[in-house]
Amino acid sequence: MEMPRVTECTVLGCSYNDHTACHAAAVTIGGRDSGEAECATFIPLDVKGGLPKVMTFVGACQRTDCTHNDHLECGAASVRVGPGAASADHADCLTFNPR
DSSP states (O other), X not given: OOOOEEEEEOOTTSTTEETXXXXXXXXXXXXXXXXXXXXXXXXXXXXXXSXXXXXXXXXXXXXXXXXXXXXXXXXXXXXXXXXXXXXXXSEEETTOOBO
């Protein structure tokens, strides 16, 4: 299985975000089964981190209730990350689709 790419991140307060592109090597999608599908890699620091070249993938998905989840791996063609529904200070997987 090929890991899906993170094609967009609109969470400007994340250390890995650089002009709406995620620069982490890989992200983990977490959160509770009944809550938001959170980007568990989100780090709200003033220090920028990540790789100089954008090549971010979904490394793991803990949301077993998502239609794209297959044995804790994301099977979506690509993933978008954006501000959380509950708070703009959090990052959510916008590709999350509950079963």
